[in-house]
Amino acid sequence: MDIRNLTISSTNPCLLVYLIDQSGSMDGKFGNASHAKAIEVANAINETIYEVGLRCIEGSEQVKNRFEIAVIGYGKDEDHVQSAWEGQLKNKWVVSINNIFDFPLSQDNGKPIWIRPYHVSNTPMTKAFLNARKLCDDWISWGNHRDCHPPIVINITDGEATDGGRNFSDLIGEVNRLKALRTNYGNVNVFNIHISDKGGDRILFPSSIFSNDSNQNLLFDLSSNLDENMVRIANQKNYNINLGAKGYVFNGNAYDLINFLNIGTPQ
Amino acid sequence: MFKQPFSFEGRIRRTEYCLSFLIYSFTSQIVLVLVAGSPVFLLLLVPMIWFLWAQGAKRCHDVGNNGWFQLIPFYVFWLMFGDGQRGVNEYGSNPKEVGSNYNSNGNYGNNTRQSDPNGYNGGYDGGHNVGGQNSGSNKIDFSKTQSDEGSEYKKGDLYK
Numbered sequence A: 001m002d003i004r005n006l007t008i009s010s011t012n013p014c015l016l017v018y019l020i021d022q023s024g025s026m027d028g029k030f031g032n033a034s035h036a037k038a039i040e041v042a043n044a045i046n047e048t049i050y051e052v053g054l055r056c057i058e059g060s061e062q063v064k065n066r067f068e069i070a071v072i073g074y075g076k077d078e079d080h081v082q083s084a085w086e087g088q089l090k091n092k093w094v095v096s097i098n099n100i101f102d103f104p105l106s107q108d109n110g111k112p113i114w115i116r117p118y119h120v121s122n123t124p125m126t127k128a129f130l131n132a133r134k135l136c137d138d139w140i141s142w143g144n145h146r147d148c149h150p151p152i153v154i155n156i157t158d159g160e161a162t163d164g165g166r167n168f169s170d171l172i173g174e175v176n177r178l179k180a181l182r183t184n185y186g187n188v189n190v191f192n193i194h195i196s197d198k199g200g201d202r203i204l205f206p207s208s209i210f211s212n213d214s215n216q217n218l219l220f221d222l223s224s225n226l227d228e229n230m231v232r233i234a235n236q237k238n239y240n241i242n243l244g245a246k247g248y249v250f251n252g253n254a255y256d257l258i259n260f261l262n263i264g265t266p267q
Numbered sequence B: 001m002f003k004q005p006f007s008f009e010g011r012i013r014r015t016e017y018c019l020s021f022l023i024y025s026f027t028s029q030i031v032l033v034l035v036a037g038s039p040v041f042l043l044l045l046v047p048m049i050w051f052l053w054a055q056g057a058k059r060c061h062d063v064g065n066n067g068w069f070q071l072i073p074f075y076v077f078w079l080m081f082g083d084g085q086r087g088v089n090e091y092g093s094n095p096k097e098v099g100s101n102y103n104s105n106g107n108y109g110n111n112t113r114q115s116d117p118n119g120y121n122g123g124y125d126g127g128h129n130v131g132g133q134n135s136g137s138n139k140i141d142f143s144k145t146q147s148d149e150g151s152e153y154k155k156g157d158l159y160k
Helices: A037-055 A097-102 A125-141 A166-180 A214-222 A228-236 A254-263 B014-035 B039-062 B067-071 B075-081
Strands: A014-021 A067-074 A081-083 A106-108 A111-113 A152-157 A189-194 A248-250
Touching (some): A014 A037, A014 A125, A037 A067, A037 A254, A067 A097, A067 A125, A125 A152, A125 A166, A166 A189, A166 A214, A189 A214, A189 A254, A214 A248, A228 A254, B014 B075, B039 B075, B067 B075
Parallel strands (some): A014 A067, A014 A152, A152 A189, A189 A248
Antiparallel strands (some): A067 A081, A106 A111
């Protein structure tokens, strides 16, 4: 089936999974900003959820359930991984956008927020991808989801997995198993937003990469290609990219971060 | 309730189906008494049956079946008393969940909005609610403050 003919709707929703690095290193400053990376990431996800919800409002301000969202945090407690929803949504995994809009944690400058920033412990990224795989597998098997847009998994991290195994083989294996899951419209997409402490020029949606940073190379390799629709949206947002570009951003600024999350969210 | 009573799309709850059944039974009796034998009877009967079948089809969807299932003899009792499927199914969202809240047990439940212990009532209001307290995402203590950590994802946790 051709994904170009697919319309995301309340009967054919799309699953978005955000993996958030909550390890201790996320307390480092975000670029030249005075606040921590964890704050910027939480802000970007809150902003994106809000924009996704607004896109789903129709008619009498009812939020249509076109998207279902899971937010998985890793590194908040030793090597543990857990759902990052809080408040009334605590311990929920997949929540429909209409229910998400029903239960914001609070408001910030008149906008609802759902996710709070944390930076605590290790970086169990492999385990986070394992959780994402199990969740996506269940989601695809549920109801008519095989006829839906394949899930989009967006991992936001600043560092190296502490449970990646020898030469990160465990991490690579887990991500590849996740990417092998598919609906009738294609495979699960895995995108990476990499916020590095090491500095360096920002790299946005590259189709190839030349770097001495093994971690950068790894996250680039693990990222799926942007599909045709995403490339179109990226071009609309003035990113000059072509088919073959990967869903990978290195050291993007806050604007890039939000744009990336929007580009990764099917329209 | 009764938002699109003549549509065959979507899902409805038991209550709406039972009420529809009562409405149909009551109305058909009245029509039968008043205009039986006249052409008007047929004119009135068609929308009434359409209404009953449309509501029946949506209730079938709610229990996870095709609308044609309502033609099975005695299946109407299952439609009246059977539980709907939780979460989203191929016919749409659970009508119990749409516009409702999670109850205090973490389950979907009713349309009574739960109060947040911190005073926030939930429900985005288009940014006009100046009474909502802004805890300030940038002002909280970033260290881990909650002792009741959740567990990892387990099969079946999808919409728990």
